[in-house]
Amino acid sequence: MRRTVYSADHEAFRDTVRTFIERSILPIHEEIVAEKQIPDSVWQAAGKADLLGLEVPEEFGGSDPGDYRFNAVLGEELAKVSMAYNSCLQMHFDIGVPYFVKYGTQEQKERWLPGLCSGELVTTIAMTEPSGGSDLAALRTSAVRSGDDWVLNGSKTFITNGYTADVIIVAARTSPEKKAKGITLFALENGTPGFERGRKLDKVGQPEANTAELFFQDVKVPNANVIGEVDRGFIQMMEQLPQERISAAVGNLAQAKAILEETLVYAKERQAFGQSIGKFQHNKFLLADLFTQIDVSQAYVDACVVAHTQGDLTAVDAAKVKMWTSDIQNSVLDHCVQLHGGYGFMREYRVAQAWMDARVTRIWGGTNEIMKEIIGRDLGL
Template identity: 40%
Template sequence: MRKFTEEQHMFRDAYRKFLADEVAPRMDEFREAGIVDREIFKKAGDQGFLMIWPDEKYGGMGDNDFRYEQIIIEETTRAGCAEWYNTLHSRLVGPYFKNIGNEEQRERFLPKCVSGETILAVAMTEPGAGSDLSGMKTTATDKGDHWELNGSKTYISNGINADVIIVAAKIAGVEDKHAMVLLIVERGMEGFDRGKNLEKIGLHAQDTAELFFNNVKIPKENTLGTPGKGFIHLMEGLAEERLIGMVGYGASARRAFDVTREFAMERNVFGKKLSDMQNTQFKMAEMDAKIDMLQVYIDHCVEVHNQGGLNANIAAKGKMLGSEIEWEMADLGLQLHGGAGYMKEYEISRIFTDARMSRIYAGSSEIMRYIVGRDVFSQKYQSILE
């Protein structure tokens, strides 16, 4: 039995209705436009669905229980709205202000983030620096009363919609390749430009852009955290980022299973239902078991995270296997749909193309295996069951 409170069940019902009324009916429109209307963020904020954790003085509920975000991710995916990256805004980027920001920054930015007036993004990836951030070329030069930011970022989610972007940059003149600073870049700053909305093979409603910084003057009050420790600050948020990912992977796998099950029970092949064929039953039985096992691990990770115990190794395991199981189910689902699965009108085709990114972003499957494998052969290795 999954551990949600009565209040959280009520929250799930209300959020599910919000998605059905306000977001899901417009998703095809957003996919065609390549971007979710900013109005959706505002509507979610007005109803208290955008940011849960900020204190009441900033407009939030003041409840840091990750299960609220778990509900948001699961229901957003279930409704076919996962391309609306509300969790990137609310639970991946927003907490930087809580964890390493100062009170002036929290008061200045959080209320409008909670209300949906301000949309957030984080910019780490560059053309030559993805999983390995030490290859970063963007620099911040200390000019005394401000930083001068130069460089570019790519594949930035919410890149078009974002009003406030946390940008990672190397500190110019410092030899340590990990000496970075996180800077708060705001819409309209002179020298800050965006490229076009990038076209992708999936996640069509999610705006993704290149960002360019040409001698952008960043006031010192827009320094987030401690200069020189930007790399550490980024690493501190990775475990939760991967937990966010695995919750989505589990929900997506289950959604792919559900639509495939429904299709198999309706489709006639050689005079009988596709669901009556032993191969279909065996394949779907295996995936049902895998998805259930994944969900148990995800729920365990959420509980561990709420207790402050989620670490890089635990999160890497879930991110790695979760994205693999999602892909396995999406691939099987499309295969069992046959030719219909290749048609855009069937939901499984979108799940399939969207799922391909899961094994890449927030650390590729290869990087996850490296993290887990390194831990397996360390002196500190300990099974999660011990």
């Protein structure tokens, strides 16, 4: 079915994104996998292509078209190549950078946004801790006021871009007695004394993405590095989670659809018992079901993209679309692996890597069980 969510301007932007991918990512893809991180050259090429400042005003080096659909186009195209490129770059331009734009002071914007737009600086947000992920209100990392500084202690884990990020947004508890209402966000710069990174974590999937543990021992952070207001960090994170979740949904479906289309080609070409495997009724009916699931899900995702562009996407709808697409994505990819037979279990085949890459989408951004809890509460249960 023809999609109507994007205009000619969005499709022209899609061409720009594809050119960036073809020139700056695909030629060195294997090297990126081996190093388990995206090199500076890719970030800077993205900056030159004006891909990293989609929500940043021009005065700070961004392009700021004021239209979330450009973010969605970029997310789609990155996910088609690999979920890791989608997660790393999206963590920067779609999740991290908006915190500086929406909550940062004028001085913070002047200080960091130009570099974040050019790709000279990379950012991430550090929420998850070893003791828990989905329960953000229970985080243990603390920040205690000391004169004009805050002293940060604690640790974070599973942080995308964590091994290489130059400016990290750290969620820390500043008023323990206030529980969720006592959390503050801090911008922590690379090289700050007391801040250390652990190893690149050995994940099941998404090898291109550097994911790391972060450690803070008596780290002094200037009060000028507080993002937003003291003790309002939890509220700020809740305000930003709908965008993180619709962006996740966009990537989930784009990746699954790309691999399903490749699987259809394989089903037409692969021969067994004198005919293509796609001709067998079970496989034919299965593929008919899978393509229908993708198309129906795409209609819902597109509706959510429009709603978010207009400022109308609720936290509940964001939870629904994140949960639904990650379930559909994993189901579709599992069937794609089965249709490839033994080849589907070989890492050299994209379907195998995509299958491994996708498993985490039902966990990050709030587990699907948490999404169901959000939806259930909205139903009055």
